[in-house]
Structures are given as C-alpha cells and as structure tokens.
Amino acid sequence: MARNFFVIIFSLKFLSWVIADQPLSITLIHINDLHARYEPVTATSKSEDCSEEPKVPCIAGYARVVHAIRSLKKKYKNHNPIYINAGDNFQGTVWYGFLRWDVSQAMMNLEPPSLQTLGNHEFDHGVPNLALYLNKIKWPVICANINTRNEPSIHQKINEGVVQNFLVNGELVRVGFIGVIYDKTNLTTNTGSVIFENSIVAVKCQAERLKRDGINKIVVVSHCGYAMDLQIAEEVGDLIDVIVGSHSHTLLWPNYKLNEYPYKNDIVDEYPKVIHPKIAPHRKVLVLQAYCHGKVVGAIKIDFDRNGEVQNWEANPLYLNEKYPQDNEINKQLDVWRAKVDEKSKVNIGKTKVLLEGKNCRWGECTLGNVIARIFRKSYAKKFPDQQILAMVQAASFKGDLQPGDITEGDLMRVFPFDSSVDIMELKGKYIRRSLEKAAILDRKKRFNFFQRSGFKVTYDMSKKENERVIDVHVFVKTGKYEALKDEKTYKFVTISFIANGGDNFTEISLNKQNHHVGPDSKDVIKAFLKENVITEVDVKTKKTIVNSCPYCEEKKQQ
Secondary structure (H helix, E strand, C coil), X not given: CCCCCCEEECCHHHCCCEECCCCEEEEEEEECCCCCCCCCEECCCCCCCHHHCCCCCEECCHHHHHHHHHHHHHHCHHHCEEEEECCCCCXXXXXXXXXXXXXXXXXXXXXXXXXXXXXXXXXXXHHHHHHHHHHCCCCCEECCCEECCCCHHHHCCCECEEEEEEEECCEEEEEEEEEEECCCHHHCCCCCCCEECCHHHHHHHHHHHHHHCCCCCEEEEEECCHHHHHHHHHHCCCCCCEEECCCCCCEECCHHHHXXXXXXXXXXXXXXXXXCCCCCCCCCEEEECECCCCCEEEEEEEEECCCCCEEEEEECCEECCCCXXXXXXXXXXXXXXXXXXXXXXXXXXXEECCCECCCXXXXXXXXXXXXXXXXXXXXXXXXXXXXXXXEEEEHHHCCCCECCEEEEHHHHHHHCCCCCEEEEEEEEHHHHHHHHHHHCCCCCCCCCCCEEEECEEEEEEXXXXXXXXXXXXXXXXXXXXXEECCCCCEEEEEEEHHHHCCHHHCHHHHCCCEEEECCXXXXXXXXXXXXXXXXXXXXXXXXXXXXXXXXXXXXXXXX
C-alpha cells in the first residue's frame, strides 16, 4: 500500500479546540467517471457529438456540472458540504485525446474538489502523464491499495486517505476518508511499476487504523465498481459508514425523484443503496454512485450520532437536463480550450468511401477494427514478404464509427483514442488460439473483447463452454487460400504494444512472445496508410469472424 500518512485537513483556528465525538451532519457532493465530457452530451450517450442525435436532448456539460456543485454547496452550507471526485476524469473525448492531463487539471482547478481518488483511466497514458497532472493540483488524492515506491514521480503525491475536521459545539469532530481503486487495474492500462493490492483488505486495514485513532465516522471513496462496493459494504460494514462509488457507471436514483429522471431503464438501484452487513446487521452502510459523463451530480446530507452511526439522510442527486443552468464563467474558459481542440481536430488525414463501424466490436466483427488490423499487418508486409503475418487488435481499442467522407485528426482520436506502438514478434499458433478463446469470455462488465484481425479468419460457437468456443482458425497463405492454424508453428505476429505487454490480461501473448520488436506509433501508422490510400468496399468486404449461437451479442448490437 501507499505508505503516506493521512493528511489532516483543518483550519489553524481549530487548533485550540478539543477533539471529541459529537453528532454531525455532513453533505457529500460527488461526481464520477466524467471522462473529459466538458461539452454537453446526448442523453443516451450514443454519440459524443450532440449534433449526431438531433432528436435526443443535449444535456450535462461541465458548465452545468460546476453550476450544480456550487448550488449544492450553497444550499447545504450549514451542513458541512464536501465535494468528492471519484476518478476517471481522463479519457473519453478528443479534448483529452489532444490535451491530456493539461485540460484535465485546468477544468478541475476551476472548481477544486475537497479530495479525489484515482480511476483506472488516469493511467491510460502512463505514470508520467499522471505525474504532470498531480503536480498541478492542490487537493488530496487518496488511494489506499496502491504501492508507488517504484514510481518516484508520484510516490509522494498520493495518500491512503484524509481526515477532515469539523467544528461542532466548540469541539472538533473528525471524519475519515479512504480511497481505493479496482485492484486489477494493472491488467487493463499502463500502470508502470505501480503495485495494486486487494481493495477489501486495504479498506479494512485503513478503517481499523482510523478506529484506533478514535475516528468513528468513515467514508470510502471507491473506484472499484458497484458490485465490489456492495462486497466492501458487506465485508467491512462493521467499520465503515458510506461508500462513494464509481467505475461501473451505475445510476442510483431516489424513488421520491423518479419523475425527474426520464430514462427509467438506466436506474440500477435506489440512491442511496442501504446495506445492513451480515457482519453487523444493526448498522447501515450507504452506497452511492452518480452515473457518468456529468449527467448526474450526487448529493446527500447524512446525520451521524456521536457513536458514528448513520441516523438519517436527505438524498438530493441532480439530473442535469437540457434546461439546467450553465455557469457562464466555466463556459468562457471552455471557449479558450475549445479553440485549441478545434485547431487540432480539423486537420484532414484521409478519406473513407464506406462506413467503418466500431461501436460493436465487442460483440463480433467490426469493419473499423478489421481495417486497422489490416493496416497494421500491411505496415510489416514489405519487410517480411515471404512470411505469414497475423495481426490482432482487441475490441476495447475501438470507441465509435467513422462515417463515409473525410477523416480528420479528431475523428481518429475519437474512434481510436489510446496510444500504443505497432509491434511485431513471433508467437506459436497455440498461444494465438488461447488468446482468441480468452477474448470470447465475458469480463466483469459483461463484455467480450473479440480480437479484430487480419491475415486469418476464425469461427466461434458461443453455445460451447468457456475456452472451447474457437472451433476453426484458418491462416491466409500466399496462394490466395487458407490453411488451418498450426499450434506448434511459429508465426510473425503484429499487435499493439499494450497487448504485447499483457494488457487486458492477454498474458498468453506477453509470456510466450519471442523476438519482440517495438514499432512505430499506432496513429502514425494509420495516418501514413491514409495518406496513400482511400478506404473502399474492398477493404471491408471479407468477413473474418463468424460468431454463432450468441443471442446476447445480437441483443447488445441493437442497444
């Protein structure tokens, strides 16, 4: 775990007051998973650009988020408001794609939170990018289940938690906050040498530490996802009182405000979700989460008794619909940054004559994925003209569609936002097959991660059990025909560096690759191809993936 001691937040005028246990009311104002949605978004989140869905309300946007936070702070000014950011501010739009940590810190500094935890996407562009962000902010960043000793640029920048002090009847009352992140984050993004430890163990350890110090009101700020938050509430519910959650983009909404939220199917559970843990059934643990993309700002006033038990609460999350006011100051700042984004976004880099579909890559073959895999394979074809080259890119790389017409820098950043190099290595057929099998297993978010590929074709039967779903793999040969993949044959294999190094838990590749050579930047490879080629029907007509017996896949494609 991070070995930093808790930061104690207090005003010097409090120093002469006695620390004691008193009843206390606090108001938690919280957002999560903003994902660089500084511009308004469609209510359905099917498009980053509101103009692409003109019949759907255009809601949220950072100017509304800040207006809501400031309004809630004012409304609950006599009830100790605390603004919490639960992580994943990075990644998701061209704003972050082009301006990275800099726009993230600039927006956050316009309305600084009292504290924040880290999300998995804060690591997407590596520890150096995160370090630059941390150098520009003043509020505490808390995360108890990471060990940063091998990453000196961030080692002193992250605390296990913070203690906030409040003055009640002439005495100081302390509330502890513990940060925690999904403990498999190292498998899904670029975490460098950061070590991730068990989230439940970390929360329990820090909560016990706080209790020993006489602090009996404890809030966990979690970037672990709703399912894990419920588990934390059950297993550590004898020690903690509230969990402010994130990561799973879960909408919790109070029953008394159902008429204020128009998309009832989005609602997963009530806000707050009240857990009576089996370990201490007399206690109440409140679990919170505020959806994603700035659509909702969570808010709840909580009354504690002197023993640290939750007594009452007033839930008041806000849905930021198209009629919700915007903060003029924030809009002026957005105009400055928007000019920078527009300048970079509008540069033309190529053309496609056909739709390149990338939204449904997790549920089967997608044309955008196949084209990019083909581009990556062709980038090495001249160097190895007499060898079979297989290329694979996982579905999680692709984030949207490209419509027929010009392709701009902004388009490419939107649909293929992550940075990697295009690497070549040698890999036996059996490890390629095992990777294909793993891609056909649902992850913890109930998604597949099908590889989009070039140089071979594959057939899945999803009615079969896990690790037996790949029923046919055939590799393209120079004669224009296909031959069966041979388990013991070594193939030239092209993929992005993230996958080559075991990203998304594809360790079959990272542990068994040989003669791994790091190649050029992935976007540079794509742009070089587009400079010389227009994408046509020929590039997308060959079907390389057949997914049989998967009603779930078809259902997801329709959503």
